[in-house]
Amino acid sequence: MYYIGIDLGGTKIASMLINSEYEVLARLTVPTRHEEGEQSVIGRITGSAQHLCDSASVEMRQVGRVCVGSPGPIIRESGMVLDAPNLGWKNVALAPLVSNALGVPVIVENDANAAAVAENLLGAGKASRNMMYITVSTGVGGGLVLDRRLYRGSGGAAGEIGHTTVLPNGPLCGCGNRGCLEALASGTAIARRGQEIAHRPAGRGIAQLAVDGPVTAMTVAEAARRGDRAATAILRDAFEYLGIAVANAANLLNLDTVVIGGGVAGIGDMLFDSVRYEVRARTFAFVAEQCKIVPASLGADSGALGAACCAAGACA
Template identity: 55%
Template sequence: MDNITNPHTGHFIGVDLGGTKIDSILVDQNNVPLDNVEMLTCPEEGKDAVIERIIASINKLAAGLPRGVDDVRAIGIGSPGPLNKEKGTVVDAPNLRWKDVPVTSVVRAATGLPVYLENDANVAALAENRMGAGRGTKNMVYVTVSTGIGSGLMLDGRLYSGTTGAAGELGHVTVVPDGPMCGCGNRGCLESLASGTAIARRAKEVASRAAGAGILAAAEGKIEKIDAVLVSCCAEAGDPMAIAILRNAFEYLGIAVANIVNLLNVEMVVIGGGVSNIGDVLFDTVRRAVDLRAFPFMAKDAKIVPAALGVDAGMLGAACYAMERWSEDYA
């Protein structure tokens, strides 16, 4: 079997397209990372400049292989969504200032390689499932909590992306009917109550009151300096208001995770993203909510664990996605 038809030879490139950085990785046929490249996205320079940097990253990685791009089988791109996977377009990504951008066809034309586009949280879920915290599980949900909240669903060992590829918008499930306004236009979405942005907003609201004096002092009196990391530091130092804000936010996260457990009977929920670094207060609060709210026979089987791959999950997952899709299409 030659290199063209044998899925067990050749290399794959994964691209994690973010609003700040483009992280790309070259892996071999066993998913072993060989090299990676980081570039700034600079979305203000326009979509063509960003796509050029994606192509430059791919070419730089391929240049290290004996036959260059001919030794690469396929490229995976993890992008903020929503996406149109049929057309290979990024439909709307405010962080990139992109609307209906045909990234797949442009990269395919420039490289001559198959290009597979998938949502960034979905490819991170795939990475955590295949090589991270969820290795060996068949039914697993990955939840990422940072400035926003996203999730990816691994069901029966496969990435589940829904009818049009948009499944997993856990950040926009309603947890409070008349809760805060969300960026999506709905009220009381999980993201509006439990994201890093929501934690910072709540802390800013209370900072001018007596109970928030500790948080304001930690921000040196500057309300605009308050963010989720500062709230977490205050909580660690024992500030009761900071602890209450985090517990409240993670209670809502726990409600959403309990709903996942009851709906999908998963064996594991992996929680990643910057806010998950807050650690015990998040995992303890979520665990308690699941034990309280989900059916006991499903709650007991559902492990709730921190993600293992950190910020690398996106590019590793994009490469892994390219490999699995390529194997389905060409092997």
């Protein structure tokens, strides 16, 4: 039997065909072009699935299930995407629409949950019993595999570590709360702090690296790499808050592994050293000792690969 995983993002649709041993037989990435409308995006999803089959000489009727990983909250039972701002979608019955077009069973899964499954099964969290996957990118998201099963919570929204409060009266978050991890440690938050200080003398090192455009999180990271003090302070603060949120999850869930991916995690040691320090400072010794903090190992593949694993029934 074969399975297809599709990672539906705001800018691209990544897809993979795997066999029941989770071996990747074909992969494809196409632009999303959500501005062309829902039908057009669904056409590109079904077209991707057909193309994967063709390129691996697999017939669609040999595909046991397709899983689409979608941003935002979903309803599994009805295969509905509830609210995906990156796509401009609200209440789209994605699974039935794709299933009707392909003639194959289709399920939907939250994209961070799918990535968590991939990292748990085939990536940095391999062999972990209780792990959290965290993606630190434009936003901060996550997924939980507890007792070796994907944990979705009562409404499918578990894993929202990005909206846990780490500074009670901290900066306003896009979600309406103050002091969310996402408002303090996301790429967007790091960039904003860099932009703010770039106009001050202390921010000159950052400003000098951003002559061609606005200050981004990567500008701040590059300035920090060159030893700039303001940039270093911005990252140190952001990663301290990330470490607090991870320590809180470790205390609450006594995790054996925390896998951190996403663009900001690419900054590397400075992030991981901070997170490991906070976990050692803020949890009991045996909780800290049991909890590995590791970089994600599947990169941009994790979304589509995880969706394919979910299609194959992994971590169910």
